[in-house]
Amino acid sequence: MPFDGTSFPAAGHGLDYAHSPPSALDTAQLDTSHGSELVDAAGKLETYRLVLDRMEQATLNPAASRELIHRITKDT
Numbered sequence: 001m002p003f004d005g006t007s008f009p010a011a012g013h014g015l016d017y018a019h020s021p022p023s024a025l026d027t028a029q030l031d032t033s034h035g036s037e038l039v040d041a042a043g044k045l046e047t048y049r050l051v052l053d054r055m056e057q058a059t060l061n062p063a064a065s066r067e068l069i070h071r072i073t074k075d076t
Helices: 042-058 062-075
Strands: 014-018 027-032 035-039
Touching: 014 042, 027 042, 035 042
Parallel strands: none
Antiparallel strands: 014 027, 027 035
């Protein structure tokens, strides 16, 4: 993630998303303060897919990520 103040979708809890060609088998696994939660309801899964899409849009591509890491290591 860049350090430019960009908000980070889903900050505060872990989210793993397992998907397969038959989307009926998709499952999201959340780490929450009250424990682990598995979600497989289509409506909720759509929400988590949108969160992951926003995360992907907010992150750096691999080359830019490597450049940022190299710049940080030079500065420290």
